[in-house]
Amino acid sequence: MAKLVVSDLHHRFxxxxxxxxxxxxxxxxxxxxxxxxxxxxxxxxxxxxxTRFSLQKGHYKLxxxxxxxxxxTIRSRLVFISHNSxxxxxxxxxxxxxxxxxxxxxxxxxxxxxxxxxxxxLAPFADRPTRWFSAGMKKRLTLARVLVAKPDLLLLDExxxxxxxQGVNWLNTLLADFIQGGGxxxxxxxxxxxxxxxxxxxxxxxxxxxxxxxxxxxx
Amino acid sequence: MLKAVYRIAWKDVVGDxxxxxxxxxxxxxxxxxxxxxxxxxEPDRQAATKxxxxxxxxxxxxxxxxxxGRVFQAEEENGAFEGLMLASxxxxxxxxxxxxxxxxxxxxxxxxxxxxxxILFNVDAWHLIPxxxxxxxxxxxxxxxxxxxxxxxxxxxxxxxxLLALLLLPLVAPLLIAGVQATAGVMVxxxxxxxxxxxxxIFDTVYLALAPWGFGWLVEE
Amino acid sequence: MNFLARIQRxxxxxxxxxxxxxxxxxxxAPLDFQQGNxxxxxxxxxxxxxxxxxxxxxxTLSSIVYLWKKNETADILAEAAAPVGAAFTAVTxxxxxxxxxxxxxxWWAWDARLTSMLVLLILYMGIMAxxxxxxxxxxxxxxxxxxxxxGAVDLPIIHYSVVxxxxxxxxxxxxxxxxxxxxxxxxxxxxxxMAISFILLxxxxxxxxxxxxxxxxxxxxxDVERMEEDD
Numbered sequence: 001m002a003k004l005v006v007s008d009l010h011h012r013f014x015x016x017x018x019x020x021x022x023x024x025x026x027x028x029x030x031x032x033x034x035x036x037x038x039x040x041x042x043x044x045x046x047x048x049x050x051t052r053f054s055l056q057k058g059h060y061k062l063x064x065x066x067x068x069x070x071x072x073t074i075r076s077r078l079v080f081i082s083h084n085s086x087x088x089x090x091x092x093x094x095x096x097x098x099x100x101x102x103x104x105x106x107x108x109x110x111x112x113x114x115x116x117x118x119x120x121x122l123a124p125f126a127d128r129p130t131r132w133f134s135a136g137m138k139k140r141l142t143l144a145r146v147l148v149a150k151p152d153l154l155l156l157d158e159x160x161x162x163x164x165x166q167g168v169n170w171l172n173t174l175l176a177d178f179i180q181g182g183g184x185x186x187x188x189x190x191x192x193x194x195x196x197x198x199x200x201x202x203x204x205x206x207x208x209x210x211x212x213x214x215x216x217x218x219x
Numbered sequence: 220m221l222k223a224v225y226r227i228a229w230k231d232v233v234g235d236x237x238x239x240x241x242x243x244x245x246x247x248x249x250x251x252x253x254x255x256x257x258x259x260x261e262p263d264r265q266a267a268t269k270x271x272x273x274x275x276x277x278x279x280x281x282x283x284x285x286x287x288g289r290v291f292q293a294e295e296e297n298g299a300f301e302g303l304m305l306a307s308x309x310x311x312x313x314x315x316x317x318x319x320x321x322x323x324x325x326x327x328x329x330x331x332x333x334x335x336x337x338i339l340f341n342v343d344a345w346h347l348i349p350x351x352x353x354x355x356x357x358x359x360x361x362x363x364x365x366x367x368x369x370x371x372x373x374x375x376x377x378x379x380x381x382l383l384a385l386l387l388l389p390l391v392a393p394l395l396i397a398g399v400q401a402t403a404g405v406m407v408x409x410x411x412x413x414x415x416x417x418x419x420x421i422f423d424t425v426y427l428a429l430a431p432w433g434f435g436w437l438v439e440e
Numbered sequence: 441m442n443f444l445a446r447i448q449r450x451x452x453x454x455x456x457x458x459x460x461x462x463x464x465x466x467x468x469a470p471l472d473f474q475q476g477n478x479x480x481x482x483x484x485x486x487x488x489x490x491x492x493x494x495x496x497x498x499x500t501l502s503s504i505v506y507l508w509k510k511n512e513t514a515d516i517l518a519e520a521a522a523p524v525g526a527a528f529t530a531v532t533x534x535x536x537x538x539x540x541x542x543x544x545x546x547w548w549a550w551d552a553r554l555t556s557m558l559v560l561l562i563l564y565m566g567i568m569a570x571x572x573x574x575x576x577x578x579x580x581x582x583x584x585x586x587x588x589x590x591g592a593v594d595l596p597i598i599h600y601s602v603v604x605x606x607x608x609x610x611x612x613x614x615x616x617x618x619x620x621x622x623x624x625x626x627x628x629x630x631x632x633x634m635a636i637s638f639i640l641l642x643x644x645x646x647x648x649x650x651x652x653x654x655x656x657x658x659x660x661x662x663d664v665e666r667m668e669e670d671d
Contacts, residue, residue: 013576014576014577014578014660014664016664016667050305052301052304052305052440053440054439054440072307072308072309073307075305075306075307076307080305082298082301083298084297084298084299084301084302085297085298086297086298086299086301086302086305087296087297087299088230088234088293088296088297088299089296089297090233090234090237090238091230091233091234098226099226099230100302102222102223102225102226103223103226103227103302103303103306103307103308104306104307104308105220105222105223105307105308129237138297365590368586368590369587372570372583372586372587373570373573375574375575375576375579376570376573376574377573377575378573379573382566382569382570382573385562385565385566385569386566386570386587388562389559389562389563389566389598390563390590390591390594392555392559392598392601392602393594393597393598393600393601393602396601396602396605397601400605414604418597418601418604421597422597425593425597429589429590429593433586433589433590436507436582436585436586437579437582437583437586439582440578440579
């Protein structure tokens with residue numbers, strides 16, 4: 001059972017205060033969805049949880065790992081799918097995944113990487129440079145990282161943005177499997193309809209604070 | 220962790236070879252610099268031999284400045300730099316990967332520039348190529364170490380290429396002096412490159428020890 | 441920072457008095473029979489050279505403290521020390537050139553001290569330009585701190601490499617690597633007085649600049665708070 005505890009998290013950019021005391025506790029098999037207006041700090045919160053930003057004030061723990069001094073280890077247990085695809089255009093799909101795996105110290109056979117590319121539906125493009133990929137294809141390839149790394153925590157920033165209806169359904173199946181397997185998901189979204197198919201706890205981020213929504217959406 | 224260093228360097232070198240981006244522009248730029256030197260000084264054979272260490276190092280410096288300007292440009296596409304920062308290896312390892320990639324590309328270019336210089340300036344020093352290249356390698360280790368750090372420092376800055384040159388040139392003054400003197404030292408029979416090679420080694424050690432540490436500070440947000 | 445505000449005025453008055461007194465001493469000091477009136481330039485040259493280095497030491501120490509303790513006052517001091525140091529370095533180079541022309545017959549010589557001073561000036565400029573070119577205050581503070589420390593490591597290497605270079609190449613230009621004549625006897629008290637005045641002047645300028653930097657940052661803070669209220 002993995003457990004994530006965030007308490008009294010603050011963050012400011014320069015002198016602009018974005019987060020003013022965020023608390024969140026969750027454990028394996030849960031999915032938290034963050035709603036909120038543009039600029040409410042959803043992306044900032046996700047980036048903080050990914051340990052890309054160092055903590056300014058507050059605490060963040062994943063199991064016994066403290067983000068203040070064990071960022072490297074926390075990073076090895078999460079995957080962050082942000083607005084950026086982090087893909088190198090001159091590398092092929094498989095090479096991009098290989099780069100990702102090596103930077104996490106994963107020992108992956110090429111076969112496993114190819115299988116991941118196949119699962120996300122990009123088998124015909126496994127050895128093509130990703131430069132010419134459409135936004136939807138790029139999104140699928142970034143999601144292949146989840147299959148390669150098998151993380152405990154998955155952070156998603158507007159994962160549905162580039163996907164068509166078919167893609168949304170496919171992603172929801174993938175995420176449902178992930179939760180079933182004991183993973184934790186924290187996702188930022190502005191669209192309650194698309195996440196409706198997913199068993200989740202909605203939260204709202206407003207004025208730098210996070211509040212759980214009373215009524216449960218979805219099934 | 221060594222695998223991460225290798226993979227980052229591999230990505231940069233392979234990427235460059237596939238797009239022929241930095242490598243070819245560095246090479247052609249160096250030829251342009253050599254032509255400018257030739258036109259400006261018009262050295263005869265004897266003068267060219269005497270000028271060669273200085274010409275060589277000035278060319279090395281200008282071309283590597285060009286390559287350094289692009290080290291982190293490759294990480295801007297698709298926000299790849301964020302991806303690097305999400306890696307579960309320490310920041311210093313990421314620095315070493317970026318440094319190794321730049322080092323290999325720069326050495327590749329210099330390996331082509333050296334014979335080119337000898338041809339264009341009509342200097343008969345072919346038997347000395349291993350010695351001269353050895354000195355070049357010693358200098359380029361520290362030059363790229365400091366250079367990649369400064370490239371990371373100016374990555375988010377306005378008019379960063381100019382700033383990079385402004386920061387790098389004064390700091391590498393000792394490297395340039397030692398490099399030129401050491402090269403001149405290995406080119407004459409009774410030359411004494413010893414102390415200068417030692418200075419190059421000091422420079423390399425200091426910067427390769429400091430740079431990964433400094434990089435950690437620069438990328439922390 | 442309240443402390444700075446309190447000492448600013450008294451420090452300014454003391455600096456002015458000290459500068460006045462030491463200038464009077466300089467113009468009443470006996471003339472060196474070889475150098476004539478131009479020796480008086482050295483009374484400004486030597487202390488400002490010392491202050492150019494002092495400011496760099498202050499800059500380096502503030503940078504280390506800033507990175508270590510994340511203390512904003514240290515960053516403000518670092519930001520204030522750079523332009524003051526650059527000014528002293530420029531004065532050193534200019535006064536050295538003016539003194540060098542009649543004494544050495546040349547404005548400039550590539551000896552170790554001059555070269556290091558020139559590199560120091562470019563380094564100061566680079567540090568200021570870097571802070572200027574980075575929009576995000578936190579990034580700017582960290583980057584300049586790292587650069588200042590790198591520079592502090594580099595300066596001795598630069599100095600010794602130029603010393604080696606000159607001694608191996610052109611031995612004994614202008615009597616060794618040092619261009620300064622020895623100053624003894626009656627010339628010493630005014631020089632000491634001038635040195636103290638320059639230390640006071642440097643301190644005063646840093647205080648002045650630090651307060652300006654702080655006021656500037658407070659202004660930005662107010663701006664952001666007003667924007668947040670509008671939300």
